[in-house]
Amino acid sequence: MGKYHHGDVRNVLLQQAENILTKEGPSGLSLRRLARLTGVSEAAPYRHFDGKDGILAAVAIDALERFAERLENVAAQVENHQERVMALGAAYVHFAVDFPQHFRLIFGRERPPLDQYPELREAADNAFDVLQRAVTSVDRSANMTLNEAATAYNRALAAWSRAHGIAMLVIDGMIVPPADQNLDDFVLGLLAEDLTAPEHH
Amino acid sequence: MGKYHHGDVRNVLLQQAENILTKEGPSGLSLRRLARLTGVSEAAPYRHFDGKDGILAAVAIDALERFAERLENVAAQVENHQERVMALGAAYVHFAVDFPQHFRLIFGRERPPLDQYPELREAADNAFDVLQRAVTSVDRSANMTLNEAATAYNRALAAWSRAHGIAMLVIDGMIVPPADQNLDDFVLGLLAEDLTAPEHH
DNA sequence: CCTATAATGTTAACAAAGTTAACATAAGAA
DNA sequence: TTCTTATGTTAACTTTGTTAACATTATAGG
Structure with missing residues (x-):
């Protein structure tokens, strides 16, 4: 049974990143927190984005x-x-x-x-x-x-x-x-x- | 014998912070690095400034x-x-x-x-x-x-x-x-x- | 001069962050 | 089916800000 999170994790991450950015600004946007809030492992974002800059670029x-x-x-x-x-x-x-x-x-x-x-x-x-x-x-x-x-x-x-x-x-x-x-x-x-x-x- | 650093540590820290800022910008200015470069313990700056914001304010x-x-x-x-x-x-x-x-x-x-x-x-x-x-x-x-x-x-x-x-x-x-x-x-x-x-x- | 107290150091620890390595599982092509 | 790739996961490493606990120096009052 899939204990793995699936679906379009990329989009969910982006949406959540949007939310965090709006509320707390770019400094509050931590990759780990983002992953936690999204309900995904702390290293998962690295599979979809080129590190922190990658996510920031996408949001920007x-x-x-x-x-x-x-x-x-x-x-x-x-x-x-x-x-x-x-x-x-x-x-x-x-x-x-x-x-x-x-x-x-x-x-x-x-x-x-x-x-x-x-x-x-x-x-x-x-x-x-x-x-x-x-x-x-x-x-x-x-x-x-x-x-x-x-x-x-x-x-x-x-x-x-x-x-x-x-x-x-x-x-x-x-x-x-x-x-x-x-x-x-x-x-x-x-x-x-x-x-x-x-x-x- | 004084193995402790003495003198006006505050001014030396400020000067060093200036140097770092000029070369690497506000993000590169880490308290610990600053302390290390100044040749002082990593907690020493807290005796002279109100945390990182305190130093940034002084430099600003x-x-x-x-x-x-x-x-x-x-x-x-x-x-x-x-x-x-x-x-x-x-x-x-x-x-x-x-x-x-x-x-x-x-x-x-x-x-x-x-x-x-x-x-x-x-x-x-x-x-x-x-x-x-x-x-x-x-x-x-x-x-x-x-x-x-x-x-x-x-x-x-x-x-x-x-x-x-x-x-x-x-x-x-x-x-x-x-x-x-x-x-x-x-x-x-x-x-x-x-x-x-x-x-x- | 001596001693209590404040100022100034130090080391050690904590939590949080970015990043990567090593490993596990799912999905799809051959 | 089986090999490969995409996508997860956990665990570790390094750095950072900050604070607590302790050590030393300076200084003020007797």
């Missing part, structure tokens, strides 16, 4: 796909090109606030090395592509010349950086969004600030 | 002080108010690239909780204050009304976020600065991008 890819999906949904709902870029920035931060542990896993120090997990790099690039396409469409709508469009990539990087910086500082507790204001509005305000010209409003 | 405070110092130096060297904000952003990123491990320790997940180490929070606030003062001086030079100046804090947050986002994405390998360009110039370019108005140059 999953998270990145949902992240990109969410960004695409937002992008599809906003008609105006410039508003779309802003909305994406807000959605970016919103995701980080909703799923700080996933966000940290995706971009933080415990993310497995990108060059060791090509699918991970690909998933990350996909998310950035959504932002880049939005920025490019702004540039096109402004009838930019080809020469000017060459900087479109830089403009996308700038948009990405702003959203990323806000997201990081917020989930790390360095920036505390005002309690009496909608998070998205707060973020949109920060994204719209122009540092070189203080005569706004 | 040190790093933050040098970070703030560097920012202040840059701020003092630039006359023009607006250029000063930009230069600070570039210096912010430059520090992150020069000392990625320190930067990660300061802002990342393994930083001990701010509310548990008041001196740590103070050191972090100091660094941000440099940015905030620079932004405020731009606003003042533009003859802002008091009402408008109320948003100065938000403008400082925006400046901070941009620099922070670029720094994070660069040291995490998501943004790769062009090899044929000066790092500061690249950063200044990103900081100056205005997302809502593509008609530049």
